[in-house]
Amino acid sequence: MNATLLTASAPTRARFSFEVFPARSGAAALALGHAVQHLSAAGPDFISVTYGANGSNRDASLDLLKYLRDHTDALPLAHLTTVTEDRETLLAAVHAVMDAGVHDFLALRGDPPRGVGEDDPRVSGSLSALELTELIAQARAERPAFTSVGRTAVAAYPNGHPLSRSRAEDIEWLIAKQEAGAQFAITQLFFAAEEYLSFVSEAQSAGLTIPVLPGLMPVSTSGQLRKVAQLAGRPAPVELERELEEAGGYAPELGVEHTVALAEELLAGGAPSIHLYTFNRHEQVLAVLRALRLLTPDPVGA
Ligand code: FAD
Numbered sequence: 515m516n517a518t519l520l521t522a523s524a525p526t527r528a529r530f531s532f533e534v535f536p537a538r539s540g541a542a543a544l545a546l547g548h549a550v551q552h553l554s555a556a557g558p559d560f561i562s563v564t565y566g567a568n569g570s571n572r573d574a575s576l577d578l579l580k581y582l583r584d585h586t587d588a589l590p591l592a593h594l595t596t597v598t599e600d601r602e603t604l605l606a607a608v609h610a611v612m613d614a615g616v617h618d619f620l621a622l623r624g625d626p627p628r629g630v631g632e633d634d635p636r637v638s639g640s641l642s643a644l645e646l647t648e649l650i651a652q653a654r655a656e657r658p659a660f661t662s663v664g665r666t667a668v669a670a671y672p673n674g675h676p677l678s679r680s681r682a683e684d685i686e687w688l689i690a691k692q693e694a695g696a697q698f699a700i701t702q703l704f705f706a707a708e709e710y711l712s713f714v715s716e717a718q719s720a721g722l723t724i725p726v727l728p729g730l731m732p733v734s735t736s737g738q739l740r741k742v743a744q745l746a747g748r749p750a751p752v753e754l755e756r757e758l759e760e761a762g763g764y765a766p767e768l769g770v771e772h773t774v775a776l777a778e779e780l781l782a783g784g785a786p787s788i789h790l791y792t793f794n795r796h797e798q799v800l801a802v803l804r805a806l807r808l809l810t811p812d813p814v815g816a
Contacts, residue, residue: 529787532561535794537578556800560590560591563575576614591618594607595624608650619667650695669702673747700727710783729790732773735758
């Protein structure tokens with residue numbers, strides 16, 4: 515079959531990727547192993563693995579990246595944070611990830627550890643995500659065989675990062691990260707498509723050229739919805755909040771419904787793909803993809 519013709523005539527399906535975090539117990543690790551098999555079988559562009567600020571779960575992150583590399587078909591992507599870490603430690607951490615055969619990174623500053631303020635010198639003196647992006651490029655340059663292997667992603671904030679004073683400042687900073695070598699961005703959670711679409715449109719007018727993947731999380735509980743609202747920096751949709759409460763605080767299908775509607779608007783508005791925060795479960799995110807017709811029946815079986 516002629517691959518070029520196939521590509522030219524086939525309708526382009528939107529793409530997707532997932533985020534997981536290291537398990538915090540043996541039982542959770544078993545459940546996560548099961549979940550990532552299903553996630554991998556869905557054929558994502560990558561599965562990203564979170565990293566505890568100040569290196570608190572560095573080994574667990576690395577173990578999970580290795581598990582993905584050795585036991586699934588998915589491309590692992592390593593989150594890395596700088597908070598409270600010095601340059602040497604960070605460079606060693608980048609090399610450790612590369613030694614594990616993982617070459618894709620999400621370069622982050624990370625949040626301050628619990629009880630430590632933004633103005634604490636251990637936090638304010640940390641490298642920024644921009645400097646980490648440069649450090650990852652340096653680590654690649656130290657290994658000529660891998661210089662052109664792997665991509666670096668960075669975070670973007672459609673509703674603004676708490677440290678920035680305006681959208682313009684957030685956009686300027688994202689463009690600076692692009693200039694430092696970032697090849698794509700993944701957003702913080704948000705509730706309304708317009709928040710993402712207007713942010714990307716303004717950023718593109720200001721010179722952003724890299725793709726910005728919208729980060730979406732189908733919530734199951736009222737507690738998760740409150741957490742998302744906190745991260746999004748916006749109140750949760752009143753109707754979703756009410757419906758979840760009426761369902762006794764737990765209704766995974768409502769989170770799926772809301773995420774499907776949001777993803778449809780985003781993809782129709784030009785989002786290049788969707789990045790799904792899985793909360794280490796596969797059922798809800800696969801239900802979202804199925805409803806969006808981005809998934810053939812789950813090959814592993816539900
Ligand atoms: P930076 O890009 O360094 O800065 C954040 C903001 O500060 C900028 O957007 C800008 O508004 C402002 N700013 C900083 N420096 C400047 C400057 N010189 N000039 C102007 N403005 C500046 N945290 C974890 O601990 N582990 C994770 O695994 C993790 N994964 C995440 C994944 C995604 C997709 C997202 C969106 C966030 C994630 N976070 C994670 C949270 C993130 O680390 C925090 O939001 C942190 O507070 C900021 O990190 P950053 O990389 O965006 O920082």
